[in-house]
Amino acid sequence: MRYEELPAEVIDLCKRSLLDTIVVGRRGAEAQEARVTAQGSLRFLPESAGESTLWGMARKATPAIAARINGTSSHALELDDFGGCGHSGACVVPAVCALADAVGADGRTVLRAVAAGYDVAARVLEGAGGYRPHNDRGWHSTGTCGTFGAAAGAAVVLGLDAERTAWALGIAGSLAGGTWAFLADGATTKRFHPGMSAENGVEAACLAEAGMTGPRQILESTYGGFFSLFSGPEARPEDTVAGLGENFRIAGTGIKIYACCRGLHSPIEALLDVALPRKLRPDDVAAIIVHGAARTVRQFSKRQIDCVLDGQFSLPYSMAVALAHGEATLAQFSPPQADDPVIRALMDRVEVRGDRDLAPYDEPEVEVRLVSGESIFSHVPVSKGNFARPVPPEELARKHQTVGEPAMGAKLDALRKSLGDLERIDDFRQVSALLGA
Numbered sequence: 521m522r523y524e525e526l527p528a529e530v531i532d533l534c535k536r537s538l539l540d541t542i543v544v545g546r547r548g549a550e551a552q553e554a555r556v557t558a559q560g561s562l563r564f565l566p567e568s569a570g571e572s573t574l575w576g577m578a579r580k581a582t583p584a585i586a587a588r589i590n591g592t593s594s595h596a597l598e599l600d601d602f603g604g605c606g607h608s609g610a611c612v613v614p615a616v617c618a619l620a621d622a623v624g625a626d627g628r629t630v631l632r633a634v635a636a637g638y639d640v641a642a643r644v645l646e647g648a649g650g651y652r653p654h655n656d657r658g659w660h661s662t663g664t665c666g667t668f669g670a671a672a673g674a675a676v677v678l679g680l681d682a683e684r685t686a687w688a689l690g691i692a693g694s695l696a697g698g699t700w701a702f703l704a705d706g707a708t709t710k711r712f713h714p715g716m717s718a719e720n721g722v723e724a725a726c727l728a729e730a731g732m733t734g735p736r737q738i739l740e741s742t743y744g745g746f747f748s749l750f751s752g753p754e755a756r757p758e759d760t761v762a763g764l765g766e767n768f769r770i771a772g773t774g775i776k777i778y779a780c781c782r783g784l785h786s787p788i789e790a791l792l793d794v795a796l797p798r799k800l801r802p803d804d805v806a807a808i809i810v811h812g813a814a815r816t817v818r819q820f821s822k823r824q825i826d827c828v829l830d831g832q833f834s835l836p837y838s839m840a841v842a843l844a845h846g847e848a849t850l851a852q853f854s855p856p857q858a859d860d861p862v863i864r865a866l867m868d869r870v871e872v873r874g875d876r877d878l879a880p881y882d883e884p885e886v887e888v889r890l891v892s893g894e895s896i897f898s899h900v901p902v903s904k905g906n907f908a909r910p911v912p913p914e915e916l917a918r919k920h921q922t923v924g925e926p927a928m929g930a931k932l933d934a935l936r937k938s939l940g941d942l943e944r945i946d947d948f949r950q951v952s953a954l955l956g957a
Contacts (some may be wrong), residue, residue: 521765523628523943526635530768531943532790534634539939540601540615540775540916541609542575543932545594545925546955549576550927553711554593571622571684576927578957583618584722587670590614591715595662597850598832599923600714601772602782603907604669605641606651610714611666612637612673615721619677620948627942633676635770637721640689641669642769643761643863646748647739649754652880653697655700655817659750663698663713670721680728690726690734696775701818750826774906776918778848780832783820784906787812787835788842790898794888795843802862807869808839808893812884821872825858839886840866850923928954 526534548554567579572586577594580586594600594610601609616633619625645665648654654661671692675685698713728734736921740757741748749753750895778785787810794800810816820835831837831853840863841852857863876884885899902908911919924932931954938951945951 521632521636523632526823527768530635530770531771533630533768533773534631534638536775536916537601537609537638537770537773538613538630538634538942539920539936541594541613542935542939542955543920543928544597544599545590545610545614546575547617547923547927548593548596548599549590551593551596551711553596554589555738556708557592557715558589561589573621573952573955574620575955579638583622584719584726586618586621587615587722588715588719590618590714591718591739593715596711596712597779597854597923598781598829599776599779599850599919601775601904603642604638604769605645605665606632606655606660606662607714608641608666608773610768611662611721612641614715615670615718616673616677617948618718619674619722619725621678621952624947624949625677625809626788627945629677629679629949630948631942634672635768636676637669637673638770638773639669639764640672641666642772643759643764644668644746644940646754646762647757647760648751649756650880652815653754654751657751658699658701660698660700660710660713661837663717664696664712664750666717667692667696667724668736670718671724672721674721674725674758677729678725678743680725680729682868684728684758686736687732688725688728689736690736690787692721692734693728693738694734695720695724696746696847703822703833704828706827706833708827708829710829769905772907775916775919777905777915778912779850779853780838780848781820782903783816784833784835784838784848785903786900787886788838788848789903790886790900791839791842791888792846793900794886794896794898794914796846800843800888800890802866804890804892805843805866805869805888807871807885807887807889808866809889810835810839810870810872810884811873811876811887812874813876813878813882815857816878816884817872817874823867825856828854828856831856831858835872836867836870837863839870840864861862864883911914950957
């Protein structure tokens with residue numbers, strides 16, 4: 521697809537996704553998970569090696585290593601976008617940026633690559649049966665399906681023809697992986713999965729460019745194909761190509777305003793819808809009951825908060841800090857406040873129940889029981905930030921200012937301007953120059 525064939529609204533969404541992912545990733549480069557990833561990845565790489573910018577660092581790296589590190593940074597704060605493959609931005613954008621930096625791609629190529637990456641990442645997950653069936657099997661779709669999206673974006677940047685693009689996607693499928701086992705102990709591999717996807721996508725495209733062949737039936741092969749192996753009977757292969765070239769999946773991307781797993785956003789908003797108008801204080805609340813499904817309990821009922829990730833996947837913790845502070849931004853999660861007596865007392869009053877028969881994309885209902893004896897029910901079927909309820913531009917600008925300014929200072933405004941005019945930029949390295957240390 522040529523740039524001229526992209527609808528104007530798709531181009532605008534690509535710019536939004538680039539800005540949101542890069543701002544969050546630039547700040548995320550300061551996180552421990554990002555620093556550890558960089559330390560381990562760069563241990564044997566000479567200081568002078570590489571052409572691709574490492575966000576927040578003074579040195580560069582090879583495109584694949586840069587994609588790995590910047591992808592991990594993009595997901596380190598749990599503030600990157602959602603939808604698509606789960607977290608498409610943290611997989612696709614670092615892969616595209618790393619290669620565009622290395623080859624000096626123009627802005628139109630970058631926009632086209634982002635559109636392609638988001639599209640493929642989402643479509644592969646749709647063909648696998650959708651988010652809930654695929655992830656309920658234990659796969660982390662950001663790691664599995666995101667690899668395909670990163671490879672698609674990388675193939676566009678490298679200008680691969682149809683045959684080599686197919687090879688790149690086939691190679692990507694051979695590299696795809698990532699499971700939800702991190703939930704048990706808060707392991708930081710979750711942060712790494714988008715970085716792994718971005719790296720694998722870059723490697724897949726580069727190998728295909730060099731002539732390595734990948735299986736053209738990586739998705740639909742009955743023996744060893746992605747759908748049969750990773751999904752089984754839930755797979756819907758026909759969904760992968762439905763409306764291809766007409767309905768761009770980047771339009772289904774959501775933007776986060778709360779610094780935690782998207783599955784917590786609706787309950788948090790439901791609680792704040794009750795608490796803020798009534799100016800409720802912690803002492804006013806006797807209990808908070810989240811009425812969800814069995815999966816709600818399985819994923820989000822954790823009470824032992826030993827790290828940032830634990831809090832970002834805990835309804836007891838998230839509801840407690842949201843009620844205590846009236847918001848759930850980065851400051852409420854990093855560092856965790858579980859040792860605060862007020863937060864701990866509120867956590868003890870939060871109960872997560874699997875007493876609702878929820879469809880795959882239904883949201884829990886929140887019951888707030890007041891000390892006065894009154895019970896208030898609140899339900900947010902579509903949380904703010906979802907593509908069906910987009911974040912207002914001024915609120916999104918505040919997010920970027922709050923998250924980006926401490927890391928970027930005056931460069932943040934320059935980044936906004938550069939990405940806003942990206943189709944007129946001849947060399948993406950003009951943008952990358954704003955992202956190092």
